[in-house]
Amino acid sequence: MIRNWLGAALVLCLLAVSQGTTAHAQTLVLRGGNVYASPEAQPISDAVVVISSGVITAVGHTGEVPIPADARVIDCAGKTIVAGFWNSHVHFTEAVWKNAAGAPAAPLTAHMQAMLTRWGVTTVWDIGSDPSDGLALRRRVSSGEVLGPNIFFAGSIFPKDGRPAYLPAEMQLPEAATPEQAAQMARAYMQLGLDGIKLFTGAYKGEDKPVVNMDVAIAKAAVDVAHAEGKPVFAHPQNTAGIEAVIAAGVDVMAHTVGRQPGYFPEQLARFKQQGVALTPTLSLFAKLPIPPEIAARVVNNIVNQLKQFSENGGIVLFGTDVGYTQLYDTTLEYELMHRALSERQVLASLTTNPARYFKAAKKGRVERGFDGDVAVLDGDPISDVRNLAKVAYTIRAGEIIYQNP
Secondary structure, eight states, X not given: OOTTHHHHHHTTTTTOOOSOOOOOOSOEEEEEEEEOSSTTSOOEEEEEEEEETTEEEEEEETTTSOOOTTOEEEEOTTOEEEEOEEEEEEOOOSGGGTTTTTSOHHHHHHHHHHHTGGGTEEEEEEOSSOHHHHHHHHHHHHHTSSOOOEEEEEEEEEETTOOOTTSOTXXXXXXXXXXXXXXXXXXXXXXXXXXXXXXXXXXXXXXXXXXXXXXXXXXXXXXXXXXXXXXXXXXOOOSHHHHHHHHHXXXXXXXXXXXXXXXXXXXXXXXXXXXXXXXXXXXXXXXXXXXXXXXXHHHHHHHHHHHHHHHHTTOEEOOOOOBTTBOOOOOHHHHHHHTTTSOHHHHHHHHTHHHHHHTTOTTOSSOSTTSBOOEEEESSOTTTOGGGGGOEEEEEETTEEEEEOO
């Protein structure tokens, strides 16, 4: 997030490409592991998965699936194979991503591994970064020059005087004071080729200052532009008013739980379900706030309860950590906290089938014939211990190994 986001990013509009795929490697075979084709499926033991031209072409038991003669075979005995993970709340805002168009590829790949691919991530939603760097980064990942996940981008809109206290004072952000301004910003993001919009329906100004909330009319103006293009809208609510703006404006995804509200009200839960609102809880973000431990524990109990309420009400949960803003790359704590409200299979669904279905990525989220060759190979079974989701041996995107545990 830097000065004059839209103006700088427009220069790259002709250079930026839409979602692409990396150059496909040779045929890849994963042999001997247990495969969960989907979170609800029973595992296929001693399995073979064949990925050719970036697509899964066969899944079955060893001995039943022919192995192509020219394939690279990876021994997965004792390991578990699941669909590649989505992190639906990230930010490419750290210093390493500055000048992503011209920076050397090796440090970009190394940081991508530390931040994302090391943790099984094959697809991300960046919901608030400088588009001029982000689009260049996506172009280099799509070409295979930088090894990384499939990247979707959402452009940010803040309320007037809504710079959060945790961002530098000199940072000039895209603020909308009127519905017309919000619509104009949303249209500019769509013209850039971004994939969605992110609204700060609540901006934290500090403990001694009131939250700046976005007017519903302003939020709805941006939502209407995005929805007319078939694009989703994320929102960052900070309090009850911010949640109410999410509902009234027709936002698709709440990017956080809200530590300042004691649970969701029944009316809110009913509207979430009616409108198909999804949630990325970002629980570990709140667990690591620089506040006294006893206060942090109360906040975490509150947001875990929100996640439990939301899920039991039939809401769609999407895994997201706010990584890039936070430097907690290890996903273990997020899984542990989510497991306080969700089953192991529900946590796995938040990483795979839920986002694939919600964002209409019809060929992602499952380990089945005809699906994209996006796969995570784990050192343990995530259904027996949710922490095994963070124990990644290989991350494979479109049949290309983008991370291998040394």
